[in-house]
Amino acid sequence: MIDDKLTPLIKDTIDVDDNARGFHAHYTALANNLPQIAKAFHSENYHLEMITCQDRREADTVFRLVYQFNALGKPQRHLIHVDIAPDATAPSITSTSPAADWYEREIYDMYGVSFDGHPDLKRILMEEDYVGHPLLKDYVDPPSPYREDSKEGEDG
Amino acid sequence: MASDSQDLPLVEGDPKNVEEMREQIGPLIHLDVLENLLNQARSRSLWPLTFGLACCAIEMMAAGASRFDLDRIGAGVFRPSARQADVMILAGTISRKMAEPIKTLWDQMPSPKWAIAMGGCTIDGGPFKYPGQYAIVEGADKIVPVDVYVPGCPPRPEALFAALFKLEEKIRAGKKFNG
Numbered sequence: 368m369i370d371d372k373l374t375p376l377i378k379d380t381i382d383v384d385d386n387a388r389g390f391h392a393h394y395t396a397l398a399n400n401l402p403q404i405a406k407a408f409h410s411e412n413y414h415l416e417m418i419t420c421q422d423r424r425e426a427d428t429v430f431r432l433v434y435q436f437n438a439l440g441k442p443q444r445h446l447i448h449v450d451i452a453p454d455a456t457a458p459s460i461t462s463t464s465p466a467a468d469w470y471e472r473e474i475y476d477m478y479g480v481s482f483d484g485h486p487d488l489k490r491i492l493m494e495e496d497y498v499g500h501p502l503l504k505d506y507v508d509p510p511s512p513y514r515e516d517s518k519e520g521e522d523g
Numbered sequence: 524m525a526s527d528s529q530d531l532p533l534v535e536g537d538p539k540n541v542e543e544m545r546e547q548i549g550p551l552i553h554l555d556v557l558e559n560l561l562n563q564a565r566s567r568s569l570w571p572l573t574f575g576l577a578c579c580a581i582e583m584m585a586a587g588a589s590r591f592d593l594d595r596i597g598a599g600v601f602r603p604s605a606r607q608a609d610v611m612i613l614a615g616t617i618s619r620k621m622a623e624p625i626k627t628l629w630d631q632m633p634s635p636k637w638a639i640a641m642g643g644c645t646i647d648g649g650p651f652k653y654p655g656q657y658a659i660v661e662g663a664d665k666i667v668p669v670d671v672y673v674p675g676c677p678p679r680p681e682a683l684f685a686a687l688f689k690l691e692e693k694i695r696a697g698k699k700f701n702g
Contacts, residue, residue, distance in 0.1 A: 493657070494620045501657040513619050513660040515647075 369443070372407040376400045377447075390435075390446040398449050398457045401434075405460035405467075408436040408445070415460070416444070418470035420478045422504045424453055430480050432457055451480070459485040477502040558697065565609070565635065566694035569598040569687065572608035572628065577615025579642035579677040586680035598687050605631035610690070611667065612683075616644040616651060617660040629667045637694070639686050640669045643676045650676070 643649030648661035
């Protein structure tokens with residue numbers, strides 16, 4: 368069972384409810400355990416649904432990576448939160464879940480979080496010579512020839 | 524001598540480089556009658572470049588299909604190669620990452636060439652324009668020189684037809700075109 372395999376890998380169990388809609392289990396984990404967690408889900412025929420990131424530097428001084436795993440055929444969607452320090456890197460899970468490739472590239476593009484072991488970590492949505500990471504809370508877009516720099520409050 | 528020309532004071536409207544000068548003078552030999560004839564031919568046989576950027580492209584495809592049939596006005600020959608096309612219909616939101624490929628395509632098209640900005644996004648960014656946005660190009664005219672703007676979100680195929688008629692008018696008028 369997936370729960371037995373996850374127990375040694377997770378840090379905290381926030382919620383497990385087999386009758387809930389949406390997420391049936393909600394865990395937090397340490398970044399070092401991510402590859403093992405991905406392998407555990409993979410061995411139980413779970414697939415990676417999504418990875419995303421939250422910029423929580425102001426409140427908790429961390430970036431929070433959010434992983435979703437799901438299995439078809441049974442209502443089991445797992446949510447895993449991984450907090451990493453702003454200057455730290457996270458291990459890539461592309462070797463187990465190839466679907467993570469573009470998600471990790473997007474997180475790198477938008478938040479500047481690096482993933483160790485990613486085969487080709489480069490920008491995915493922004494142009495290659497773009498400077499900065501636009502979804503950071505404190506980010507101000509540099510002047511661009513593609514944008515009319517309208518004044519604050521002006522009706523765009 | 525580049526250094527000499529830099530010493531001269533530039534007045535407004537002065538050609539600053541050879542390209543600009545050529546554009547102002549045009550060809551060295553003017554054959555007015557022949558030019559008019561060529562413009563007549565050009566205006567009635569527009570070959571758009573096959574490419575769509577977003578949802579406006581669906582309306583562009585509808586305009587090309589049987590119900591509206593762009594071929595009726597001789598503009599239905601969508602070319603898959605920029606080397607064979609002379610009209611660029613910018614149909615849809617232009618993301619910043621797409622700006623470079625579009626510039627390349629425009630440069631690959633042989634002159635004379637024209638551009639139609641179809642829909643709100645290509646006019647000024649449309650619904651995606653807000654202070655500090657990082658994703659899109661606010662208006663196709665920041666990348667290519669646009670001849671005709673088509674408002675709408677998306678414009679109906681009839682509006683694209685109207686734009687093509689306006690473009691034909693512009694081509695036929697040549698330098699005498701006024702609005």
